[in-house]
Amino acid sequence: MQIKPSASIRQNYNEIAALCKSSGEPVYLTKNGEGDLVVMDIEAFDRREKMLKLWEELLAVEEDRLAGREGTTPEELDSYLDSIIDEVEHGKETSI
Structure with a gap:
């Protein structure tokens, strides 16, 4: 720091x-x-914003799971998370 x-x-x-x-x-x-x-730095800020968005989405999915609501399959979630990680690591935009 x-x-x-x-x-x-x-x-x-x-x-x-x-x-x-x-x-x-x-x-x-x-x-x-x-x-x-x-x-x-703006690139560091963008990475943080994307990671915060990912955490929010993961929290929402976990809340749905704990409440017993149906969501996505593990395979769909895995594919989605891979695309988000790729976006954060390589600065690529993916459609969500």
């Missing part, structure tokens, strides 16, 4: 951007010693 004062974004934008891109991790900016903002 990288932590920088918020003033560094104005003074060192290129350095902060390079740090985000090279690490793939967010940079936490503080103001008066307290957390203020989080800055991250």
Whole structure:
């Protein structure tokens, strides 16, 4: 985890951007010693968003399963998950 004062974004934008891109991790900016903002590379942000969407969908499927509602077959789920993982790893868009 990288932590920088918020003033560094104005003074060192290129350095902060390079740090985000090279690490793939967010940079936490503080103001008066307290957390203020989080800055991250757009590709890392997109990956996180896709993973969050996947977790939400998996949670919904698990809730349906626990409630006894019929859903997809294990084979359909496996194929779907493979396509999502491929999308996250390779940046490909798949139709859901």
